[in-house]
Amino acid sequence: MxxxxxxxxxxxxxxxxxxxxxxxxxxxxxxxxxxxxxxxxxxxSSASTKLIHGGLRYLEYGEFKLVRKALQEREVLLHAAPHIMWPLRFVMPHMPNLRPAWMIRAGLFLYDHLARRELLPGSRGIDMRRHPAGAPLVDSIRRGFVYSDGWVDDAxxxxxxxxxxxxxxxxxxxxxxxxxxxxxxxxxxxxxxxxxxxxxxxxxxxxxxxxxxxxxxxxxxxxxxxRTRHSVRLVKGSHIVTKRLFDHDHAYIFQNPDKRIIFAIPYEGDYTLIGTTDIEYGGDAAKVEISADEIQYLCDSINRYFKHHIGPADVCWTYSGVRPLLEDESAENASAVTxxxxxxxxxxxxxxxxxxxxxxxxxxxxxxxxxxxxxxxxxxxxxxxxxxxxxxLPGGDLADANFGRFLDEFRRDAPWLPADLAHRYARAYGTRASRVIGAARSTEELGEEFAPNLFEAELRYLRGNEWATRAEDVLWRRSKLGLHIGRDSLADVSRRLDRWFASAGSTAPPSRATARLHSP
Structure with missing residues (x-):
């Protein structure tokens, strides 16, 4: 010791x-x-629905203070890290048998006005027969609403x-x-x-x-x-990822008959993220996994709205997490817990x-x-x-929070980078992307390529600056490259990465706090 x-x-x-x-x-x-x-x-914190949002559905439970606070923070965060967070438009198809249109309009009006908006446009009604978001949906859905929230790379x-x-x-x-x-x-x-x-x-x-x-x-x-006067209520939230179900850049928020909300969100370019479930959980929080019933529930939720139906065989990846919600004995179900x-x-x-x-x-x-x-x-x-x-936040000091302009400048400075790799570096690291590529002037100078667009230079950066020490840190938290590698190659890539970390030594960034410690 x-x-x-x-x-x-x-x-x-x-x-x-x-x-x-x-x-x-x-x-x-x-x-x-x-x-x-x-x-x-x-x-x-890596098992969320990846949203920076006020929580539109919480208005139904009277959580006005929470929603207002979250909406205020939504704007703050979108300015703080525009490389890993960005505005996202959500489409809510109207199902008259679930919630009347007047109730949705009233909720969206509150959502628009509970806090000041600078970056995000307000809500409006749409004709699903004419809007691009209506094309993938069943023909019986003729109207809907669109509103704004934000996306975040949570990990x-x-x-x-x-x-x-x-x-x-x-x-x-x-x-x-x-x-x-x-x-x-x-x-x-x-x-x-x-x-x-x-x-x-x-x-x-x-x-x-x-x-x-x-x-x-x-x-x-x-x-x-x-001793404590409070406790947490563990609620499991699970998600599935499928191949892309629609071509436009909007997300969907679907109302289910059991009053739960399901999102379908564009994800990682080629995929759709679907979730979440809210289920009471009493097991080991470190070993939480999605169940077959949850997978089927999420598929059924999507099939209620989309023309093209999906099943468990269409699921490419799943993840689950346990939310430690503040215990609220008045809440009868997990979805209603504050x-x-x-x-x-x-x-x-x-x-x-x-x-x-x-x-x-x-x-x-x-x-x-x-x-x-x-x-x-x-x-x-x-x-x-x-x-x-x-x-x-680090990398988020983009001029006017304008990611598109920053990406153009980054690509001009490193024209040799493939377009998709330049975009990924810019999104993940913002203004620090130049530190990832260092003095390299070609992809060959980025070092060994462990998987498509995963080079040794990035591994060195993540090991030296972001506490990555093994394959899963890189493939599933610092990035989602594991989703793109494919099941057949994933195990081999993971072994090679683990060997690289073992040979490089898994040292963390040096501490800068030592000199500021109080004397014993």
Whole structure:
């Protein structure tokens, strides 16, 4: 066991809330250590529907405050990272037997006006017989509505928050779990363990428990049976991916007879993303998988609307995640459980504070982080000015948030890059795409090609800057290249990548926070 210094804040959990808290705190000048038991965004935060949205359906449950907050954050985030987030138009076909048209129009009016919009156009009614989005749908659907929300690459959003935290001085330790922690002489003494079982003791003035589905387990176990007034309700959300079901660039939002909402979204160019389910979950959050019934449910939901029917055999890929929603005993079903969050601060007099995060949604992560650090800074008596609202994420400093203009400039600067590769680099890394290609002036100079358009230069960047240590980190979280490789080649590509990481050494980016630690 080695001894560490004294941090202002130990963040437990490398999902979107933990990474967001670490970024906010580090940017305020606090010394921060974040530990994550697996890879960044390994669980809930890479298993979302990939939307930055207010949550139109939450209006039906009276969640006006949450929707307004999410709509305000939607605009903030679209400005902060226009390379990994962008506006998306949604088509809602009207089914008179499910919700009357007046109710939908009223809901969309509220959705348009609950918060100011700068980037997104408002809603309107459409004739499905004339709009391109009507062509794939059954002929009985004659009218509908269109409105705006946003798309996000959820796993990259987490990685960029962690990277920004690191560049503001935070230490990020992936595949490192919290074994135990106790309050000693006004501070936390925490034991961390890496994959090999090697332990490190660190000291921290405060802890943020952002463990998502494990927030309650941490309070009952590693954090010494800390008492809490709140809990989370685990709800499984599953998605399927099929070959592209339509040619236009709009997404669909479908109403089901059971009042659930299903999205069908253009995905990765050649595919359609369909989801999600909302099912109570009582199993191991680390081993969640889609069931055959869920696959059939999502196929049936699509077949209710599309002329071309799909079945389980058409599914190319699936993913599932467990959402740790704030327990709401008044909600009779999983779909009605609030997506809002609650921050619980345990701050005994003259002792180290503990903040636990219950619930939340990806759209409101920045606001959650800001409020969390406000509470912690106040408890630590180290107030600091908020800063993230107008700050771009790494790579997001595009002039006027104009991705198209940036892509044109990037392609002019690197005309030798194939068009599809240039587009992928620009989307994934924004203004930092030039760091990925480095001094290369041809694809040959990018190094070995492990799969179509996956070169060694990108692996070196992800290993050295984004804590990637193995094939799955690259293929399924830092990118979705695994979907494009094909089942026959995927296992071989994964083995080659794992061998590359093993030979290169899986070292994380060097810490910049050491000099700012408090003296023992």
């Amino acid at each position: 080695t001894q560490g210094g004294l941090y202002d804040l130990l963040v437990v959990g490398g999902g979107i809330n933990g990474a967001g808290i670490a970024r906010d705190a580090a940017g305020r000048g606090l010394s921060v250590l974040l530990c994550e038991q697996d890879d960044l965004a390994s669980h809930t 990259r959003l987490v990685a960029l928050n962690a990277l920004d935290a690191h560049e503001h001085g935070a230490t990020i330790r992936t595949r490192t779990r919290l074994v135990g922690a106790e309050r000693v002489s006004g501070e936390w003494r925490a034991t961390l363990a890496d994959e090999a079982g090697h332990t490190t003791e660190v000291r921290a003035r405060s802890i943020a428990n952002a463990a998502g589905p494990w927030v309650g387990d941490l309070l009952k176990g590693a954090l010494g049976s800390t 997506r809002d969050y609650l921050l619980e601060l345990d701050a005994p007099a003259n002792d180290a504070p503990l903040l636990s995060v219950f619930g939340g949604k990806i759209t409101t992560f920045r606001k959650l982080a800001e409020e969390a650090v406000d509470k912690l800074a106040d408890a630590l008596k180290t107030p600091a000015r908020t800063w993230t609202e107008g700050a771009p």
